[in-house]
Amino acid sequence: MREMFEELKSYRDGVADRPILSLFEDTGRAEAFSVSTLDMLFDYSKTNIDARARDMLLALAEERGVAERREEMFAGARINETEGRAVLHTALRNLDTAVLVDGCDVMQGVRETLHRMETFASGIRSGAFHAPGGAAFTDVVNIGIGGSDLGPAMAVQALTPYADGPRCHFVSNVDGAHIHDVLAGLNPAATLFIVASKTFTTIETMTNAETARDWVAAKVGNEQAGGHFAALSSNLEKTAEFGIDPARVFGFEDWVGGRYSMWGPIGLSLMLAIGPERFRAFLDGGAAMDAHFRAAEGADNMPLMLALVGLWHNQVCGHATRAVLPYDQRLARLPAYLQQLEMESNGKSVAMDGADLPYDSGPVVWGEPGTNGQHAFYQLIHQGTRVVPCEFMVAARGHEPDLAHQHRLLMANCLAQSEALMRGRSLDEARDRLAGKFEGAELERQARHRVFSGNRPSTTLVYPLLTPRMLGQIVALYEHRVFVEGVILGINSFDQWGVELGKELATALGPIVAGEAPADDKDGSTRRLVDWLRSAAG
Numbered sequence: 001m002r003e004m005f006e007e008l009k010s011y012r013d014g015v016a017d018r019p020i021l022s023l024f025e026d027t028g029r030a031e032a033f034s035v036s037t038l039d040m041l042f043d044y045s046k047t048n049i050d051a052r053a054r055d056m057l058l059a060l061a062e063e064r065g066v067a068e069r070r071e072e073m074f075a076g077a078r079i080n081e082t083e084g085r086a087v088l089h090t091a092l093r094n095l096d097t098a099v100l101v102d103g104c105d106v107m108q109g110v111r112e113t114l115h116r117m118e119t120f121a122s123g124i125r126s127g128a129f130h131a132p133g134g135a136a137f138t139d140v141v142n143i144g145i146g147g148s149d150l151g152p153a154m155a156v157q158a159l160t161p162y163a164d165g166p167r168c169h170f171v172s173n174v175d176g177a178h179i180h181d182v183l184a185g186l187n188p189a190a191t192l193f194i195v196a197s198k199t200f201t202t203i204e205t206m207t208n209a210e211t212a213r214d215w216v217a218a219k220v221g222n223e224q225a226g227g228h229f230a231a232l233s234s235n236l237e238k239t240a241e242f243g244i245d246p247a248r249v250f251g252f253e254d255w256v257g258g259r260y261s262m263w264g265p266i267g268l269s270l271m272l273a274i275g276p277e278r279f280r281a282f283l284d285g286g287a288a289m290d291a292h293f294r295a296a297e298g299a300d301n302m303p304l305m306l307a308l309v310g311l312w313h314n315q316v317c318g319h320a321t322r323a324v325l326p327y328d329q330r331l332a333r334l335p336a337y338l339q340q341l342e343m344e345s346n347g348k349s350v351a352m353d354g355a356d357l358p359y360d361s362g363p364v365v366w367g368e369p370g371t372n373g374q375h376a377f378y379q380l381i382h383q384g385t386r387v388v389p390c391e392f393m394v395a396a397r398g399h400e401p402d403l404a405h406q407h408r409l410l411m412a413n414c415l416a417q418s419e420a421l422m423r424g425r426s427l428d429e430a431r432d433r434l435a436g437k438f439e440g441a442e443l444e445r446q447a448r449h450r451v452f453s454g455n456r457p458s459t460t461l462v463y464p465l466l467t468p469r470m471l472g473q474i475v476a477l478y479e480h481r482v483f484v485e486g487v488i489l490g491i492n493s494f495d496q497w498g499v500e501l502g503k504e505l506a507t508a509l510g511p512i513v514a515g516e517a518p519a520d521d522k523d524g525s526t527r528r529l530v531d532w533l534r535s536a537a538g
């Protein structure tokens with residue numbers, strides 16, 4: 001397998017200087033180097049991948065047993081080997097077939113919970129389920145962090161045009177400023193809090209939940225405060241300890257990973273915002289992508305090709321980062337969502353078998369919506385010394401028919417960026433543009449600043465309109481991409497031991513920062529920082 005990567009690298013070395021643009025001498029390239037399915041088109045023709053490279057990448061996927069591992073995942077095998085768990089977020093959206101874990105069908109439980117969520121959401125949306133004081137819930141605050149925040153927060157914003165329920169807000173940071181600012185605009189008597197935490201032990205979430213409870217209780221009294229809370233968790237003991245009415249607790253199993261959990265109870269805020277029917281459309285979109293992922297062969301498989309392009313750029317070409325650039329303002333939180341999905345899943349230096357990973361782990365993922373990014377960091381993308389593979393995405397239509405001219409500008413900008421990255425501008429072209437303005441050495445100097453090397457790779461994903469179903473397809477597409485990359489790298493994409501050490505040290509530092517314990521066993525830097533902060537805090 002290592003040899004296959006080496007072969008790919010040496011093949012790539014041989015074609016590294018080839019202009020991507022030259023590949024379009026093959027007039028069928030755009031069609032041949034793209035995948036179209038479920039109304040979406042994923043174009044990777046503006047990369048340096050040619051037929052030989054693609055064959056090698058597909059052979060790598062085959063050799064690594066991606067298809068077999070995929071079927072194991074869907075069948076409920078315990079592929080999260082370091083935690084001994086199945087990986088079945090797909091069961092949350094695939095409501096028609098039985099899914100067995102240890103011989104038991106888990107689907108009855110999934111359907112029951114979904115049904116309970118729908119009854120609850122419909123009741124809140126209609127006002128039938130109201131606050132104990134009688135007011136309808138006008139505002140919902142989801143308190144959670146990481147996978148218990150990023151998915152629903154991203155999706156609620158993405159589907160704003162479909163939001164006709166209570167207003168949804170999200171509090172994640174333990175920084176008191178976050179909850180303070182969110183609560184500042186709300187009426188306690190009409191606010192519902194959803195405490196979202198798979199473990200129900202996460203310090204940020206539990207601290208914010210207590211702050212919220214005090215805030216409500218101060219207004220409506222302790223007796224009624226409980227009626228303002230619901231919980232989403234797989235730890236039902238802890239939700240009971242917190243005092244949340246079991247009728248308002250929506251549980252899920254340990255085979256739903258936090259960053260893969262928005263399809264089930266963790267998606268309750270989204271369901272409240274857009275309604276159960278549209279939430280079902282979101283699930284349908286995810287299920288449609290699952291079906292495609294399982295059925296489509298080789299280069300016709302969109303998640304597989306998205307993953308192989310990612311591996312080509314990261315592990316083969318050595319480009320350490322990947323920019324996700326949605327030309328869709330409502331997908332502003334998608335890069336943050338994908339940061340957790342990709343970096344928490346594949347940011348590991350040990351393979352499943354415990355050996356050191358013999359190649360780079362997953363890339364640094366970052367991004368911002370276009371066109372804002374163009375006026376911020378695209379300078380580096382176009383002229384910096386490092387190559388940043390860019391992943392553009394744009395819809396054919398916006399939700400604002402009156403502003404169709406703005407949407408056309410948005411699309412033009414998106415397409416212009418990938419063209420500019422590929423095409424670049426030569427020194428001769430730069431000189432020609434400046435002729436008459438400068439001459440001699442000054443012309444040369446000025447022209448050099450205006451050169452774009454070009455030959456910078458990008459992909460573009462296009463879709464008709466950002467509907468709930470389309471968002472489901474997009475999220476599932478990226479989930480499966482992470483899965484494929486993880487299988488090929490031999491990583492367990494479903495654990496996250498790398499977050500533990502910082503949590504443990506933060507717990508130990510709590511009393512030290514509070515001045516209740518000595519900092520003696522800390523290093524000199526940490527001791528000095530603690531001293532400085534304590535004395536500056538007054």
Ligand code: F6P
Binds near residue numbers: 145196344496
């Ligand atoms: O940061 C680690 C992590 O466990 C994430 O994987 C998870 O999404 C987040 O914390 C929140 O965890 P929980 O849902 O248990 O509060």
